[in-house]
Amino acid sequence: MDRDEIEHYLNENGISYQTDRTNLTQDYTRNKIRHTIISFAKEKINPKAIEHIVSASEKLAEIDGYLENNIKIAYEKAVQYKIKQEAYEINIEKLRQEDLVIQKGVIRKIFEQLAGQLKDVEALHVGLILELSEKPVGKLLNLPYCILAVRGYHTITMQHNKPSERVENFPDERQVNQFREQMVNIPGDTLIPETNQILRTKLINYKKNMIIPRNGCTKWFDYDKIKNTVLIRTRKEGDYIQIDSVGSRKKIKSLFIDEKIPREKRDLLPLLADGSHIMWVAGGRMSEAYKVSEETKVILEINLDGGK
Incomplete structure (x- = not known):
C-alpha cells in the first residue's frame, strides 16, 4: 500500500493524521528518493514501479535469509x-x-x-x-x-593483533637510543612515537600501467612478496637489504656506512622490516625484492608523514 492509498483509507474512515513537515523537503536522502526517483519511475517508466520494487525487495529478503542460514551452517x-x-x-x-x-x-x-x-x-x-x-x-x-x-x-x-611491547636489548652504549618495535597497521595509520611520524598504509589492486610514486616518502610494495608481519623498528644484528634484481644483499650496517649516515643517527632510523629483510629505510632506500612488477596483484602503499 502506497501513500496515496493510505491517505485515501484514512479520509474514507474519518481517521485524523499528522504530516511530518520534514517529509516534504528535499533535505534528506529518503525524501529525494521518494519525491524524485520514485515519482519519476511511476510517471515516466511504469505506474506500478513501487509494486515491482517492493516485490523485488521481498524476494531479495528471502534470498538473504537463505544465504544467512547456509553461512551459519558452513561456519559451524x-x-x-x-x-x-x-x-x-x-x-x-x-x-x-x-x-x-x-x-x-x-x-x-x-x-x-x-x-x-x-x-x-x-x-x-x-x-x-x-x-x-x-x-x-x-x-x-x-x-x-x-x-x-x-x-x-x-x-x-x-x-x-597483539603488538609487541618489547624494547630491543641494544648493547650498553646504545641504551639511550632504544626504539620500541611495533607492528604496522595494514591498512591504517601507525604512529612512531620516537620520531613523531606516522606511517599511513593502504592496499590497492594493481592495474596495468599504473604510475608508481617517485617521491622519497611514498613507496609501493608488492604485498604478496611479504613473508612476515611488517614491523617498524630500528636495526638489529643480521639485518640486510636486497640491492638489485638478481638478489644481491647488503648488510644494513654496510649500507649506513656507504651512505655516510652519522654513527649517532644509525640506531634512530626507522626501518620497515619483514623479518631480517629490511623493506625500506623509511624516507630512504627501498629493497629491490618488493618492487611492483607486471605480476603484482596487490600493492601495499606506505606513506611516511611528518616527524622531527
Whole structure:
C-alpha cells in the first residue's frame, strides 16, 4: 500500500493524521528518493514501479535469509573458536567445500565477531584472507580493526593483533637510543612515537600501467612478496637489504656506512622490516625484492608523514 492509498483509507474512515513537515523537503536522502526517483519511475517508466520494487525487495529478503542460514551452517562446520587464544580457526578444506559466496560470508561473520561491526571491511580484505589458503604456511595479513590472519598447515587463524611491547636489548652504549618495535597497521595509520611520524598504509589492486610514486616518502610494495608481519623498528644484528634484481644483499650496517649516515643517527632510523629483510629505510632506500612488477596483484602503499 502506497501513500496515496493510505491517505485515501484514512479520509474514507474519518481517521485524523499528522504530516511530518520534514517529509516534504528535499533535505534528506529518503525524501529525494521518494519525491524524485520514485515519482519519476511511476510517471515516466511504469505506474506500478513501487509494486515491482517492493516485490523485488521481498524476494531479495528471502534470498538473504537463505544465504544467512547456509553461512551459519558452513561456519559451524568450518570454524572453531579457541577460547585460550581468543582466535577463530578456519579449516581450509571444509571451507573450500562451500560455494564462494558462502566462503565470503563465513569470513565476514568472523570479522563482525572480532570487530563488532563490518564498517571499513571491504571485498578486498575478504578476498585476501581467502587467498591465504594458497600461500605458504606462516604468511600473515594485517587487517582493519587490528585483526591478524595467519596461514597454518591446514587452517587460517583470525584474531586480534597483539603488538609487541618489547624494547630491543641494544648493547650498553646504545641504551639511550632504544626504539620500541611495533607492528604496522595494514591498512591504517601507525604512529612512531620516537620520531613523531606516522606511517599511513593502504592496499590497492594493481592495474596495468599504473604510475608508481617517485617521491622519497611514498613507496609501493608488492604485498604478496611479504613473508612476515611488517614491523617498524630500528636495526638489529643480521639485518640486510636486497640491492638489485638478481638478489644481491647488503648488510644494513654496510649500507649506513656507504651512505655516510652519522654513527649517532644509525640506531634512530626507522626501518620497515619483514623479518631480517629490511623493506625500506623509511624516507630512504627501498629493497629491490618488493618492487611492483607486471605480476603484482596487490600493492601495499606506505606513506611516511611528518616527524622531527
